[in-house]
Amino acid sequence: MSDGFSSEIRVAEDDPREGDGSYDATARIVDAGSTDDDGVVEAALRPRRLADFPGQPKVRDQLGLVLEAARRRGSPPDHVLLSGPPGLGKTTLAMIVAAELEQPIRVTSGPAIQHAGDLASVLSSLTEGEVLFFDEIHRMSRPAEEMLYLAMEDFRVDVIVGKGPGATAIPLELPPFTVVGATTRAGLLPAPLRDRFGFTGHLDFYDDADLEKILARSAGLLEVESDGDALAEIARRSRGTPRVANRLLRRVRDWAQVHGTGRVGLDAAHRALALFDVDEIGLDRLDRAVLDALCRRFGGGPVGLSTLAVSVGEETDTVETVAEPYLVRQGYIVRSPRGRLATPAAWQHLDLSPPAGAQTPLPLPDDPEAGRLG
Incomplete structure (x- = not known):
């Protein structure tokens, strides 16, 4: 194969999405040399088997045990929930689950399932043993969640026919299947949905x-x-x-x-x-902009999240979910009830001296809601 890519990566035919927004990803193996699109290349670089999955040894061993036991029983495994920050391999593990079970996989996402009818359409098309992958499952609508509870536990859904007093619920039996859910915010999952997953794995950052x-x-x-x-x-x-x-x-x-x-x-x-503006410790343009605004414009804080986001020209969610987690984990920012505070490490990284009277961050609990008001 030309363009410097491995000849082992094969080309798959286009797989158009179904009317319900899901698509069959079973044979979705792409040619990394056919396009420069980053998402396509990333898909081609994903490992296909659990033994090839690097890092996350605890989750890998636990999931391997669940899948091997299911293979020996000849039945679908328990439903699987994978949580953790973006980019750590949740989607890759979902594809690996299907590959290890030698079953097809259907892919959809929480935002795509906004009505119970959308979910019923996806569920009614499943075959026995198929893997149903929900990305960002915490963003599914409440009516769809309630339908999913019954489907995951009893493998059936109740389809409502008619309206008003004459409406009738018709139970629709489903073949046994396995749900794999991925979420970056496990705390937003309602307890009834979370409890229906037999295995929960949390992915952490890699060394x-x-x-x-x-x-x-x-x-x-x-x-x-x-x-x-x-x-x-x-x-x-x-x-x-x-x-x-x-x-x-x-x-x-x-x-x-x-x-x-x-x-x-x-x-x-x-x-x-x-x-490409990636410095010695991995901070990019947005990370440094947040630190710079916090230290230079606001004297190290405290400053509210919305004010900090406006000062760097980004949405609040972007600062909170993209830049802030890494800055907090590296010890450059501390969340407090009154807002965000720069640590001494942040001043040092920017080669700045804290002004006289700058507040020293205290080891307060990490509250994701702290300092929202700006």
Whole structure:
């Protein structure tokens, strides 16, 4: 295969979405060389089997046990809920569950299921043993959630025929199937829905060693020559997230092909990451803008989330879900009941000195609702 990609990645026919918004992803293996779209390339780089899935050893071992036991019983496994920040492999694990069970998989998302009829359409098309993957399951509408409760527990749905006093509920039996739900905000799932998942796995950020393994595998699939120290540098700046690591690898590859020798070396990594505004600890433009506004404009805080978002020209949700989690985890920002506060590490990273009288963050509980008002 041309364009420097592995010939083992095959081309699948287009799989148009069903009328209910879901689609059959069973054979969705894409050709990474056919397009430059990042999402397509990311899909091609995903491991196909649990044994090839790097990192997350506890979740991998627990899920492997659940799937192996189900195979030996010859029955579908318990429903699976995967939670954790974006980019850690929840969708990949859902695809692996179907592959390990040798069953088809149907993919949909919480925002696409806004009416009970939408869910009934998806459920009625399932075959025995099929895997139904819900991405962002916490965003499903309440009527659809209530229908899903019954479907997951008793494998049936009640279809309402008619309106008003003459309406009749007709039970529709469903073949046994497995729901795999993915969520970045497990706390928003209602307890009745959460309790119907027999296995819950939480994915955490990866360490640098695991990210280096992921990058080495991706470089092999992309047929990119690379040096170990360059991959280590990319891993160190990848925020503990495989999706970020693979994206940075592709950008360094682009720089090496245009300005270098085509080989991903340490110098190419440094120059490419500097070009794309990724600093030594993985902070990007938005991260540094948030820190800069917090320290320079507001004297280190406290400042409300909405005010901080307006000051950097971004939506509140973007700052809260994209930039803030990593800044908090790295110890640059502290959430408090009165707003966000910059830590001494933030001032040091910006090479600034805290002004006289700047408040020192206290080790307060991490409250996601703290400091919303601005």
